[in-house]
Amino acid sequence: MESDRAIRRKTAQKSDSVDLQTLNFKVPNSFKREFKVYAAEQGLTMLDLLKEGFELSKKKRGASK
Template sequence: MAVEAPKPPRHKSTKGTAPAAPMATEPGHTKQAGPGDLVTANFKVDAQFKQDLKMFAAMHKMSMVDVLRQGFALLKEAKAGK
């Protein structure tokens, strides 16, 4: 004589729902960052370079981004003069 056990109650998913895709302003077009918008630039550097950059920026009360911007501007200017 077999007795069937009741099925365990179903639990709601804890994963949540997927985020909706961003709406494009025009059909078929995606949003691109404007010239003044901030975007992420990811690149790898060695640990010593990062430490030197961070220390230089702190000693001169600048952000690391400002140090990179000014350094790049100087390099562009030097290369344009050749």
């Protein structure tokens, strides 16, 4: 039986084959390192973690899609 992480990774890989664009912004090195390590520990790509966090932020603030 596949783990939740493996399923999330497969789903993300399928959905990420769409037209991807570069998003450029700077963050402190310590934030980047913590973000990257946390994503890896959770079995997520950095992109998947960013998208998940964005969705949670929109829900918290009541934004529509």
